[in-house]
Amino acid sequence: MDIATLIGLLSGSSIVILAITAGSSLWDFINLPGLGIVIGGTMGATFIKFRVSSVLKSMSLAFKTTFLDKTENPLDLIQQVRDLAAVVRKDGILGLESFEVENSFLKKSINLCVDGHPPEFVEEVLIQEIEQSIERYEVAEKVFRGIAETAPGLGMLGTLIGLVQMLNNMEDPSSIGPAMAVALLTTFYGAFIAQIMAIPLADKLELKAMDEHRNMSLIVTSIQSILKGQNPRVLSEVLTAYVHPSQRDLVVKRD
Known part of the structure; x- marks a missing residue:
């Protein structure tokens, strides 16, 4: 679970x-017509x-990406692909048939390689997969920004509805309170949804x-290098570009 998202929503x-x-009852801020x-x-x-x-x-x-944090650490991915490169250098591409990974994109990459597809085809398929994945995130982001x-x-x-109702019923004092509640609380609800929920989620x-x-x-860079028969240690050096500078020494230590 992405604890930061949960903490943020709960604390906000x-x-x-x-x-x-602190100054009134919570029920005073609940208005069904306004909601x-x-x-x-x-x-x-x-x-x-x-x-x-x-x-x-x-x-x-x-829900899946903000509450269920499944994003893998790049260091773990580098370790896996370095192991892949070692297997390929020792047993060839077919040696990957028994190699188990949890990352679905990496698993798809391995399957494409094992099936014997040309490197150009493998790269094209994987890049298309990246584009589709990013597009899904972009659409989801636009939806929440639209809500905001x-x-x-x-x-x-x-x-405005509440104010019109209030002005049309000034002769009835009992109607002024409910009308003002709708008038003020709807603005509160709109701001709350936008600032506490929609914008942070986007x-x-x-x-x-x-x-x-x-x-x-x-992963795409790794697969390209593996298909070229690159040394696992050299591959690690190439992949340090995907790691924060403060963590690059850890890539070397894992070799």
Whole structure:
């Protein structure tokens, strides 16, 4: 689990809730018509902007990538591909048939090599896979940025609705309070959804896309080098470009 995402959501929400309860009741900030305007309106606008399948897949991808952190450490990938290179130098490409890896992209790369496809074909297939993966992240990021743009606007729309209702019923003092609640709380809901949820999730998706692209590029570079018969130690030196400078000494120590 990506503990940072969970801590961020819990701490951000808790601070807002504590601020509310410090001066009033939490129930004072719950208004069903206001929630309906912001949440329902935002989802409606999101479905207008994007395909239903894109929205659903983006929600699923956001959950998997922001709460279930499956991004591998580049150092671990370098260790695996160095082992691959050693096997190929000793037993040839077919020696990889019994080599077990968990990374699905690396596993696909190995299968393409074992099947005997030309290096140019293998590279083309893997690059296409990278492009499709990045595109999925980009769509998911756009969905959440779209939500972040829409929610505050729907909050303002709810504010206008509440003000109109209040002004139309000034002769009835009992209606002023509920109308003002809708007017003010919808703006609050819109800002909360945008600032605490949608924008942070969009930024996290962007970061995850960068990590995924780095790891997949590392694998493609590794497969290209392995197919050329490059020495595992030389391969390690090439792959240090994908590791933060402060960790590059660890690549050497693992040799």
